[in-house]
Amino acid sequence: MTPPGSIAQLAAALSRGPVVATGATDAWIALAAGRLRATGPVIVVVPDDERAQAMAEDLAAFGVAERDVAMLPAVDVAPYAEVSPDAATLRQRLTTLAMLAAGQVPAVIVTSAVGLQRRTVARRELAARTTRLTVGAEVQRDATVAALIAAGWTRVPIV
16 A cells, blocks of 8 residues: 555555555654554554654654553664674563563554564563563562573672
8 A cells, every 4th residue: 555545544454454554754654553553553664763763752742652652673783793782772672572472562563674674582482581570579589590590691609
């Protein structure tokens, strides 16, 4: 469907299956995603993470609550590069992937083409290795240490 005519036409096309709509402005995409989220999850793929962040802001302008939008950012380094990726980017990416693995599908997922293509941990593995820690909650230290070791962390003495 290129370019989209109206949101009603897009909704009709979506009722027949997945749709790739191109040629729309970012504002139109945000408006459409905001309206279509009531019919099921919407995935918005934009060219880069900068546009993805702008899309999240556009969605908010059209009344989509921040809690209903999940960002899936691209990791900013190659898999075997000698530098570490940005911690905030990894945290946001893993938070979204963990939500999806747990079956908590947000109304709108916003990602870049690179973020969508990036290989990641299998859903079953991610779900099995996800532990939610919250401020003020009591944690079983030995169980937490065992879970971290099972996930690949190494226990070392304090320096």
